[in-house]
Every structure is written in structure tokens, then in C-alpha cells.
Amino acid sequence: MKPRHKRIALILGGLAILAVAATLVLNAFRSNLVFFFSPTQVAAGEAPQGKSFRIGGMVKEGSLQRQPDGVTLRFVVTDTEKDMTVAYKGILPDLFQEGKGVVAQGKLAADGVFTASEVLAKHDENYMPPEAAKAVGDAHERAAANRAAAEAAARTTRQ
Structure with missing residues (x-):
């Protein structure tokens, strides 16, 4: 050669x-x-079926429930527009609280409950994961637009 x-x-x-x-x-x-989705996106069917993804938002006040086995927890994550029930088996982070930001990683079960394998909580007073903050902000904007449209419709029907 x-x-x-x-x-x-x-x-x-x-x-x-x-x-x-x-x-x-x-x-x-x-x-x-692993992709991030808001509860509104999951409700719209944008989340992958059978694959792991992250869901984020605020933990709804009064939604935390401990199951009889003492290890399994259920809580609701909301972006103020849609709610998503999350089931988690394990120990929650110390900073996990109702009314605060949270991101959970897991899969969507057939019954519509998100089964989390990992739960992440915010780490200080001012922090919310950027994806969760954007999802909550987008939901607020949609709600404001819906209110404005309803008010305009109500004005036109009164005239």
C-alpha cells in the first residue's frame, strides 16, 4: 500500500x-x-404520552393530601388557568409549600394524574423556575384577555 x-x-x-x-x-x-409543560399545555394534549416530562406552576392552596400509606402524597399544580393533580411517592423538599412554585418530573398516567418521580421546590422568596413563571404569566395574560372580551361582549349586548 x-x-x-x-x-x-x-x-x-x-x-x-x-x-x-x-x-x-x-x-x-x-x-x-426532558421537556417542560404547563398544566394548560398538558390539558391541551401537547405533552408526550408515555414519556417523561416536567410540569410546573404553583401548588394550589389546600390541595396537599397525604395518602394512608404515609409515603404517597397528592397535590394540585396550577398555572391559574388549569389544574393538574400530581401524585408523588417519597419525601418532599424542605421548601415545598402550598402557594409556592414547584416543578415535578414524571409521566402522565392514563387516568390523567401526573405521577412524579422527582419534585423540585423553589429555593428562596423571589425565585420561581423560569418555565413556571412564564406559564403563570401566560395564563394571567389569557385570563385578562378573556375578561376584556367578556366585558366588551356585555357592553355590546346592553346597547
């Missing part, structure tokens, strides 16, 4: 190894990728 052919074979071999490594890295990245 000529030296030129050896160099070409080495380059092609290196490119093949690089392609295999890139494929393995991208496959691992895709399998570990």
Missing part, C-alpha cells in the same frame, strides 16, 4: 470513529432530554 492510500485509510477510519461517537452522544442526549 502506498503512503497516500494509508493516509486516506487513516482519515476515513478517523471520520468513521468520529461519526460513531457523535451518534452515541446524540442518542444519549435525546434519551435524557
